[in-house]
Amino acid sequence: MNYFAHPTAIIDQGAEIGEGTRIWHYSHISPEAVIGQNCTLGQNVYIASRVQIGRGVKIQNNVSVYEGVELEDYVFCGPSMVFTNVATPRSAFPRNTPSDYLQTRVKRGASIGANATIVCGITIGEWALVAAGAVVTRDVPPYALYAGVPAKRTGWVCECGSTLAFVQHQAVCGDCARAYQMEHDQVSKIQEGEGNHGT
Secondary structure (H helix, E strand, O other): OOOEEOOOOEEOOOOEEOOOOEEOOOOEEOOOOEEOOOOEEOOOOEEOOOOEEOOOOEEOOOOEEOOOEEEOOOOEEOOOOEEOOOOOOOOOOOOOOHHHOOOEEEOOOOEEOOOOEEOOOOEEOOOOEEOOOOEEOOOEOOOEEEEOOOOEEEEEEOOOOOEEOOEOOEEEOOOOOOEEEEEOOEEEEEEOOOOOOOO
């Protein structure tokens, strides 16, 4: 075994776990889940069957990642944030097969704050940041900062997490010197900064 699992963690047969990953107290990894290298799963984390998780992902305490959710490399999930996978749940009319689940994708480097809720069927773009307590009901563009209930864009963020101030459709991060441009209300990186972290 080339990963660490606390003695209280349950790792079901058929789960794939990458080298260097750490799984802490009372977490449960279901069959056919795939977890990449160097991830950290905090206390009481549940990973459902067939979930795909990339490298370097950090999932804090009390998070459940249900079938239909995909986390790309270096995603951060804050404590007690919530994923959903059924749009119209009913106890009397169970919707609990893979065909019932809407796909939710969290793309590379994105962060989701504590107690945020992600409604199923959306995509959170690369390096986006969802604020604590937000309820996200629609796609989040790359590098966007979303906050509120329902969540709306309140700004833009650098890959390092600092906020960006655009002047004439361009911005340079004051902390790491990465440069960005905005076209048609979409942000893209045009220059690396100091250290090239996250490339």
